[in-house]
Amino acid sequence: MQNPQQERRLHSYFYVVKRAIPNALTMLNLFSGSLGIYLIFNDRPDLTLLAALICLMADMLDGVAARALGVSSELGVQLDSLADVVSFGVLPSCILASLLMGCPGKLTVYLVPAAFLFVCGAALRLAKFNVDTRDRKTFYGLPTPSAAVAVFGILLVIESGHRYAEVFKCNNEIFILLVVLLPPLMLSNLRLWSFKGLREQNGKVILGLFLTIFAALTIWLGVAAIPIMVGLYIFVGLINVYAKFY
Secondary structure: OOOHHHHHHHHHHHHHHHHHHHHHHHHHHHHHHHHOOOOOOOOOHHHHHHHHHHHHHHHHHHHHHHHHOOOOOOHEEEHHHHHHHHHHHHHHHHEEEEHHHHHOOOOOHHHHHHHHHHHHHHHHHHHHHHHHHOOOOOOOOHHHHHHHHHHHHHHHHHOOOOOOOHHHOOOHHHHHHHHHHHHHHHHHEEEOHHHOOOOOOHHHHHHHHHHHHHHHHHHHHHHHHHHHHHHHHHHHHHHHHHHHOO
């Protein structure tokens, strides 16, 4: 049998391991985001998309792990935001810049630097989120991962050879729209639905509708459904201002 001192040491060891798991996932998010930046500028958009997927999965799991293990901490919150600035701020900006760099026209010279307005909006959004004392059952402003998914989706459409690839490729109007609209939306007070509101008013109905529409769009449009769903997510938030679904 173990003596009390050994039991305390074992308990302390397991507690340290438990605390390390969420932070390790956050570090995976940060590592993958940083690697994605390297890959996009080394002409490996396929691996960039894989890195982006890992970022999204790690970002989703670190919070779940922290709550499940009962080791949520202020350090984890701040670390998560720092990782998100890279993965969902710098990486999408670099993707936009990379896509624009291959486009002809004088306007490209101005659009490439403008692509980095995205990371400015993301950083401000994350800082605002950390100090926001309002309830967390909905998002106030477009979440940075959602904004990043729109950019990741466009890259996926282009690189997959989708039938709508030419619609997005070197389309200055779409890139200007992304740079002009996404940062202000991230910093806005627009209430957007969150999974944390699943048990709230119409929560299950809203989730069911989102999943049904996404499934239908995926069957119809394939990977082009991804950026379209981000637009629909924003549109539902705008309608909610008046309809009060959630």
